[in-house]
Amino acid sequence: MSDKLQQHRTRIDALDDELLKLINERAEHAKAIGVLKNGVVYRPEREAQVLRRVKDNNPGPMSGETVARLFREVMSACLALEKPLSVAFLGPAGTFTQAAAIKHFGHAAHTEACSSIDEVFRKVEANIVDYGVVPVENSTEGTVSRTLDLLLASPLKICGEVDLRVHQFLMRKKEGLQDIRRVYSHAQSLGQCHEWLNKNLPDIPRIPVSSNAEAARLASEDESSAAVAGEMAAELYQLQKLAQNIEDEPNNTTRFLVIAQHDAAPSGKDKTSLAMSAKNKPGTIVELLSPLAKYQVSMTKLESRPSRMGMWEYVFFVDVEGHQLDENVAKALQELESKAAFLKVMGSYPIAVL
């Protein structure tokens, strides 16, 4: 071994010893905080602040994204010493929703697959799990309306959001595209990879199934089948990834919400999700939204859905920048309350950092 290489390795060993000591010292502080808190240990606003701080102070050469991901895992492990968290997600195992849950809570959280979005809500409401992660919108497929309907009816709060780039892979048990007889995937994913499939597997039947993870499971049982799914599903079912990022739209992103019995305290860069309704007469929405403009509260999303409570009534789902305790947001909400037939604050939470 060259002298130079040995010198670097000796230095790395010394630094690892220091890191080990420092990480454990950090963990001791988290444990002590856990005892002081005596209740809810997960603090989304503090986690967002920690991640933003390491990104801002990062001297490189590692990217801000990379250091934030490393600290995400460190915090996840520290929190597990305070109390192990359980997180329900829309399953089965290997779905993008599970990837979003791990991206948000780190690998130390225990993730639990549910068979429907309703079941995720039920488990959090019944305190069977601490948190839930559900999809709410996709940049190409649009809104997940079941999530909005359940948010409207549920006493649960939104305490976080997760943005996940959706990358699709073609996978099967063995190498090579030859003698593939069928391709399984969720209908939406087959749609998202339409052009790649037309070009590379033009005459092979595409079979829609209930989820991408189910597609991967089926492909793991039959060598002549392939699946379109995410990387986690390939790892879970030990499939070969034959082609990556095969989606037609390179910026395909899904947004997920974290639901809980509580929302988050202000972190400095927050969002608030609202649901409101008014009689469906001309100009109503403009009047409803006027307090937001008056107090300079920016809207990041506006969506309407039939309220199901009366024939011509709609519910507007509005996301605004800021926390409900921020002065301008609080004033706007107060005024909105007097104008709206119905107003529900579904939660204030930190804008996604990772």
Ligand SMILES: O=C(O)C(=O)C[C@]1(C(=O)O)C=C[C@@H](O)C=C1
């Ligand atoms: O600051 C706290 O409240 C902690 O418990 C420590 C810590 C961390 O590791 O930094 C861990 C879990 C919380 O969700 C937030 C932060």
